[in-house]
Amino acid sequence: MSSLFPTYQRLDLHIKEANGSTLIDQNGIQYLDFISGIAVCNVGHRNPFVQQAIEEQLNKVWHVSNLFHLNIQEEVASMLVDYSSGDAVFFCNSGAEANEAAIKLARKYTKRHKIITFTKSFHGRTFATMSATGQAKIHEGFGPLLQEFVYVPYNDSKALEAEIDETVAAVMVEVIQGEGGVVPGEKHFLETVQQLCHQYGALFMVDEVQTGIGRTGKMFAYEHYGLSPDIITSAKGLGSGMPIGAMIGKAHLKEAFQAGSHGTTFGGNPVALASAKATLMIISSPNFLEEVQRKGHYLLSELNKRIGDDSRVIDIRGKGLMVGIECGEYAPVIIQSLKEEGLLTLGAGPHVVRLLPPLTVTEGELKQALDSIEKVFSIKHVTV
Structure with a gap:
């Protein structure tokens, strides 16, 4: 029995290590973290x-x-x-x-x-x-x-x-x-x-x-x-x-x-x-924020290209590396499915999947995340 007040709906994960854009649980399983402590670890974990x-x-x-x-x-x-x-x-x-x-x-x-x-x-x-x-x-x-x-x-x-x-x-x-x-x-x-x-x-x-x-x-x-x-x-x-x-x-x-x-x-x-x-x-270092804008534009454009026509997707919106995929009642199921693919995301209200990667996320990590998102949306049995 926990000694904590049950004030949080926690993911079924026990994190033992964090580095850059990666979280590692107690079983040694690695996750690509597109939560960043809820937009906190902007320069990556343990920069x-x-x-x-x-x-x-x-x-x-x-x-x-x-x-x-x-x-x-x-x-x-x-x-x-x-x-x-x-x-x-x-x-x-x-x-x-x-x-x-x-x-x-x-x-x-x-x-x-x-x-x-x-x-x-x-x-x-x-x-x-x-x-x-x-x-x-x-x-x-x-x-x-x-x-x-x-x-x-x-x-x-x-x-x-x-x-x-x-x-x-x-x-x-x-x-x-x-x-x-x-x-x-x-x-x-x-x-x-x-x-x-x-x-x-x-x-x-x-x-x-x-x-x-x-x-x-x-x-x-x-x-x-x-x-x-x-x-x-x-x-x-x-x-x-x-x-x-x-x-x-x-x-x-x-x-x-x-x-x-x-x-x-x-x-x-x-x-x-x-x-x-x-x-x-x-x-504030030279070109850092320009890179965030470039990566954000890439993420939005690729999301629109890969899943924009999916019937479950109502809207894809955001700015920089703060992005929401509105998909109605499907959002919680998609968040869980992405977790099973090794990508951690969170909700923004009941109908939106929110992406908040570290601003230091690499192009390879963005592509990895996009591949996971595209795979989850391609599974037509992902329904409520």
Whole structure:
């Protein structure tokens, strides 16, 4: 009998080793990992450069808390500022914490309470971020949620126009909805979100927890659309598996987050930041992001070529190396069949097979994955 709370539906796999794009279970069976810790291990499992940085930091200092100055905090914050539209960074431990900080900052800065998010969004599982999430299944069983969150349909500019006014503190949006089905935002819609925020004095907040740190072929996915958010949240891929989150905001927001207004014991931990610094150095190296875009284009085009005409495939969509294959009720069966072929994938909602390979995935590994996907879809008895 397990001593763990049964809060996760786990795969029937016990992982004993991970390296690059490969996971090895307790029986020595190898799997090609197109989950990447849910878009976390963007530079591959146990990347040697990141591992060396972690080991070097372990020989210096592990933790002293935010009562002290840490140079590495300033270094990583400066990198994130350089790679984003922001000017200041708050470090925490996860994507939910980054979004929690963003919600607190928006309310404190604007002195308003209402926040607009979108149906099928996902922003975390704390009470504030759960309240911000536009999915009833995430809310069930927890009683009254945090007040003054309003959900409008994603990619629906008119619905947003009808809801926003001078009482809104912020609009929080995913540029590509991850858990909601790998649904990219339409350019006009995202531009409208930004324009309406400016018009009504609300903060424009972009949740880049899953899409950021190179996943879509840009450091942050909002760059594809020429946007300039007031607040960006990041986590997952930032630490290559070390627990870290970051909220990045524009300079004028600093006045609302003075000493004592928010905090964390472990946020900005030097070991996690050593991992983040090394990860950012890899992602920002010459041609890295161009290669992610090239590999993403290859993956999408090959998927369309190989399975696009299959009657079970409703849509194939995504950006960079964040790809969803919408196949309705067949999705769970296909995910299981791919596992049996040695390819690990995951769902995005009940109807989408999600592919999140490491950004360092090789062409050979992409071809191996594509061959497995094509084989599974060629088996006509794969039905519900």
